[in-house]
């Protein structure tokens with residue numbers, strides 16, 4: 485049976501007297517460090533000499549040191565550097581300073597599930613994985629709201645790792661929305677599937693396909709952008725707030741009829757079959773292997789696609805239109 489935890493189930497005091505090192509100060513790192521600090525936790529950020537994040541973290545009022553020194557100073561070490569960089573940083577800076585009984589934490593299970601990081605048996609290992617982008621985790625916390633989190637325990641030699649993990653999850657704001665207990669395997673496989681097939685890969689390809697269909701048929705790119713990209717958030721906000729039924733309550737009956745009639749012509753049996761294939765590749769470790777190889781040869785596919793995607797018309801038109809909507813805050817520097 486699924487196990488959910490809320491504020492009344494979490495004891496923030498479990499982290500009292502302990503220091504938490506946040507290694508990395510990017511999307512998740514800045515959100516965890518600042519939310520925990522504002523929840524009363526003693527935080528130190530761990531980076532490397534020359535890191536562009538160093539000055540940012542100091543400017544935000546956080547203690548900063550190298551990853552090795554931060555690990556030495558801390559009882560709980562949360563690894564929030566890029567997944568592909570974690571194994572080397574763990575070996576070089578963290579493992580030599582992880583004394584028995586410390587807690588090592590992750591926000592994604594990739595490196596534990598696929599055996600890229602293997603902590604000694606006397607180290608407590610847990611995961612707190614927010615189900616949202618770091619900048620939103622921070623923004624929600626500042627607004628007095630929270631982002632749901634997953635929590636999982638990999639090793640528990642001290643017999644209190646769940647208490648520490650729940651305290652941590654509450655400190656980042658997760659208990660305001662709900663913390664679901666899971667395993668490293670379930671988190672990794674569902675997270676990879678979600679970002680590839682639905683949230684990132686699925687949504688951007690759907691938007692681009694809609695945008696390109698309209699533009700190729702001779703409609704204005706601005707019209708295609710408003711229809712297929714900008715309005716997505718407005719529709720999805722209604723779904724997030726009140727389910728499909730609230731979205732369908734707010735749209736016209738004409739749109740609702742089109743939704744029922746046409747949706748399954750777009751997401752076809754073929755698409756569902758492909759989703760199953762994608763999930764199998766994740767479960768069998770094929771995707772993980774590919775991503776590790778891509779990194780070992782300096783990411784040629786990843787970097788080329790990043791450039792090509794950033795030059796797509798949907799991006800250039802969107803940039804121009806968003807400038808006229810100053811309330812749309814961009815987190816990119």
Ligand SMILES: NC(=O)C1=CN([C@@H]2O[C@H](COP(=O)(O)OP(=O)(O)OC[C@H]3O[C@@H](n4cnc5c(N)ncnc54)[C@H](OP(=O)(O)O)[C@@H]3O)[C@@H](O)[C@H]2O)C=CC1
Pocket residue numbers: 507508509510511512513530531532534535536537538551563564565566567569573591592613614616617618619
């Ligand atoms: N992005 C997200 O919203 C989510 C991410 N996660 C997980 O969180 C983890 C972190 O991802 P994310 O926040 O996207 O990472 P980012 O790429 O946003 O940030 C990485 C950070 O690590 C720092 N860094 C890089 N190399 C080193 C090093 N050698 N020593 C110390 N710090 C270093 C970077 O500093 P600099 O930039 O100065 O080089 C940067 O501050 C991953 O496990 C990811 O799967 C989980 C849920 C959502």
Ligand SMILES: CC[C@](O)(C(C)=O)C(=O)O
Pocket residue numbers: 614615616617618675678679683684
């Ligand atoms: C959806 C992408 C994500 O899994 C996330 C923000 O939750 C990630 O890895 O960044």
Ligand SMILES: [Mg+2]
Pocket residue numbers: 614615616675679
């Ligand atoms: Mg995710």
Ligand SMILES: [Mg+2]
Pocket residue numbers: 592675676679
């Ligand atoms: Mg992810």
